[in-house]
Amino acid sequence: MGAPGTWTRTPPNHTQRGHRVKTTTAPADLELVLPLEATNLLLSENGRGHWRERARLSRYWRTLTQIEARSLINRGTWPRLQRAHITVTISWPDRIRRDPANYTLTAKPIVDGLVDAGLLPDDDHEHVTGPDMRRARGPLQIHLLIEPLPPTTDSGSE
Numbered sequence: 766m767g768a769p770g771t772w773t774r775t776p777p778n779h780t781q782r783g784h785r786v787k788t789t790t791a792p793a794d795l796e797l798v799l800p801l802e803a804t805n806l807l808l809s810e811n812g813r814g815h816w817r818e819r820a821r822l823s824r825y826w827r828t829l830t831q832i833e834a835r836s837l838i839n840r841g842t843w844p845r846l847q848r849a850h851i852t853v854t855i856s857w858p859d860r861i862r863r864d865p866a867n868y869t870l871t872a873k874p875i876v877d878g879l880v881d882a883g884l885l886p887d888d889d890h891e892h893v894t895g896p897d898m899r900r901a902r903g904p905l906q907i908h909l910l911i912e913p914l915p916p917t918t919d920s921g922s923e
Contacts, residue, residue: 792844795884795911797833799826799875804905807855808870823874830878830909838883846885848914850894851876856901856908865898872896875909884911891917 801807808822837843853872855865876888876896885892894914901908 792846792913794913795837795843795849795909797830797837797909797911799829799833799907799909801855801905801907804857807868808874810867810870812870819870823870825874826871827874827878827881830875831881834879834882834884843884844913845883846911846913847916848892848894849885850912850914851879851896852899852910852912853896854899854901854908854910856903856906858903858905860902863900865900868898869896871907872898875907879911 806822806825808819808826812819834843838845851872853868853875855863855868855871857863873896876893879885880888887893
């Protein structure tokens with residue numbers, strides 16, 4: 766098999782002998798770990814903070830993700846994607862029970878940062894599934910798992 770998007774010859778026993786076909790292979794899953802210095806940097810559904818503080822934290826996560834993702838794209842480490850499934854795992858060093866779904870307010874600006882960096886064209890239902898929220902035990906951090914998905918053949922019109 767050739768590299769993604771390269772042209773290769775079909776196998777000799779193929780019915781279209783000698784014709785060239787375009788091969789595509791799905792890119793590998795992408796991972797990004799965002800440092801989390803303190804839990805008060807997380808936006809929670811249960812938070813009752815001032816709107817200005819919530820806006821500041823949202824801007825923080827969006828900008829941090831944009832910078833990290835753009836760096837990986839510019840270095841050629843990450844390809845640009847058309848569609849992806851995103852899983853956000855927040856890890857804590859303790860055993861306290863937490864509801865990961867409460868932290869979707871943190872995940873939304875992180876996904877927006879991926880779009881701002883140019884990893885995905887948009888964060889609508891046609892380009893992104895998720896983010897699925899998870900909880901893990903470990904050092905205080907946010908781990909993103911971005912799984913490339915094949916392009917849809919759906920026209921989207923109803």
